[in-house]
Amino acid sequence: MQNDILLKHLSTIVDPELGVDIVELGMVKDISFVESTVVIKLALTIAECPMRNQIETEIKRKLLLMENVDTVEIEVTAMSKKDRSSVMEKARKKARDNAPETKIDPQTRVIAIGSGKGGVGKSTISTNIALGLEKQGYKTGLLDADIWGFSIPRLLGIKARLEADDEKNIIPYKKGNLEVVSTGLITEDEDTALMWRGLMLSKALEQFLSDVSWSKLDYLIIDLPPGTGDIQMALGRLLPQAELIVVTTPQVTAQKVATRVADMAKRSFIPLLGVIENMSYFETNTGEKYEIFGKGGGEKLAEQFAIPLLMKIPLSEDTTTEADKGIPLIQQEKDTPTKSSLNELINKITSALPPIIDETCTGRIAKVFEELSK
Numbered sequence: 537m538q539n540d541i542l543l544k545h546l547s548t549i550v551d552p553e554l555g556v557d558i559v560e561l562g563m564v565k566d567i568s569f570v571e572s573t574v575v576i577k578l579a580l581t582i583a584e585c586p587m588r589n590q591i592e593t594e595i596k597r598k599l600l601l602m603e604n605v606d607t608v609e610i611e612v613t614a615m616s617k618k619d620r621s622s623v624m625e626k627a628r629k630k631a632r633d634n635a636p637e638t639k640i641d642p643q644t645r646v647i648a649i650g651s652g653k654g655g656v657g658k659s660t661i662s663t664n665i666a667l668g669l670e671k672q673g674y675k676t677g678l679l680d681a682d683i684w685g686f687s688i689p690r691l692l693g694i695k696a697r698l699e700a701d702d703e704k705n706i707i708p709y710k711k712g713n714l715e716v717v718s719t720g721l722i723t724e725d726e727d728t729a730l731m732w733r734g735l736m737l738s739k740a741l742e743q744f745l746s747d748v749s750w751s752k753l754d755y756l757i758i759d760l761p762p763g764t765g766d767i768q769m770a771l772g773r774l775l776p777q778a779e780l781i782v783v784t785t786p787q788v789t790a791q792k793v794a795t796r797v798a799d800m801a802k803r804s805f806i807p808l809l810g811v812i813e814n815m816s817y818f819e820t821n822t823g824e825k826y827e828i829f830g831k832g833g834g835e836k837l838a839e840q841f842a843i844p845l846l847m848k849i850p851l852s853e854d855t856t857t858e859a860d861k862g863i864p865l866i867q868q869e870k871d872t873p874t875k876s877s878l879n880e881l882i883n884k885i886t887s888a889l890p891p892i893i894d895e896t897c898t899g900r901i902a903k904v905f906e907e908l909s910k
Contacts, residue, residue, distance in 0.1 A: 539567050539569070542569060546576075546598070548807060551642075558591065562619060562626070563578055564577075565613070572606040572607065573608075574609070575609045578591070579614065581615050590892070595608065638775065639750050640756060644754065646755075646756045646779065648757075648758040648780045649757065649759055650780055650782055651783045652763065652782075653763070657815060658760070660859075660865070661849070663691045665757055665878075665882060668879060669755050670712055675754045676753060676757065680720065681744070681759055683741075688718045691862070693863065697721055697722065698722055705747055706747055708750060715751060719740070741767050741774065742774060779806065779808070780798075780806050781846065783814055784812075784813060785816075786817075791833035794811075795837060795840065798841050809843070812846050817848075817851070818852075819850045819873045851874065852872035855872055
């Protein structure tokens with residue numbers, strides 16, 4: 537495997553305080569790949585860097601998502617005084633010359649939910665993941681980037697329309713710690729067809745990220761449109777910290793289509809967080825299970841790209857009626873196999889992708905200098 541490909545993936549790991557990736561900061565001193573093992577020499581700003589474990593975890597997690605990588609070994613050293621000065625110089629230049637393109641905080645975990653085709657439950661899963669994260673106390677954003685086929689407002693039972701503040705920025709719809717933006721909250725009603733061409737779609741995504749008064753979010757869930765079009769290609773450019781979860785069904789034909797989305801992410805250097813197999817089977821109230829859509833699609837997709845199969849989500853009785861009323865699956869009173877699997881999925885996501893802590897290495901240096909100046 538070529539080193540430039542490995543470095544490209546490492547460049548998606550951004551120092552949350554400085555907004556600069558670890559490759560540009562010069563933290564990756566050397567990298568090699570031999571027989572499925574990646575060896576990295578990593579230089580941190582200070583030896584007792586509080587971000588060490590997090591940075592190492594991020595490096596291993598992202599590289600192990602790549603094909604043909606089974607082991608990641610990290611040799612940690614401390615930067616010299618000259619290297620630290622260079623880091624701060626690069627950070628200052630980055631902040632001066634490259635103003636943020638979006639209002640999404642660098643510390644926000646961005647999870648895009650994609651699928652190869654429509655009808656696999658991608659929007660439903662996006663909605664329930666966002667609600668589950670909010671339920672756990674995280675400040676969460678839900679962006680309905682399925683510009684043509686918006687469905688988030690109906691899934692949440694929202695009938696309000698978005699407004700703008702004095703600076704003409706869009707104010708997200710807020711419910712507790714959840715913030716929601718969708719074209720369905722801008723159009724006159726949900727039956728209005730949006731007849732926009734491709735470039736307008738990517739521009740709409742850019743505006744939703746730059747012209748919306750998002751709070752400082754822990755997580756941003758993006759419900760992508762099906763396929764591999766303009767919005768998907770714009771994602772990596774606008775949000776370099778974004779990671780992708782691919783939704784498929786057990787059918788092999790659906791899995792084959794979903795393969796294109798995973799391949800698009802790979803080519804765009806967007807890390808693949810894992811696969812969700814939706815509608816894996818139908819389970820009755822008496823516990824009987826029927827594989828009405830076949831089986832094996834999720835496993836095959838996960839195996840093909842060497843990524844985790846995060847969850848198999850079943851269909852359950854008595855859930856559709858409540859959902860049609862705008863009551864999301866995860867908020868329904870009755871405990872069902874579907875609800876249980878969604879809760880387990882959310883726990884897996886927060887475990888694999890925990891919120892970024894506020895205290896960084898450079899933050900620790902600043903605190904030391906502040907204490908010494910007193």
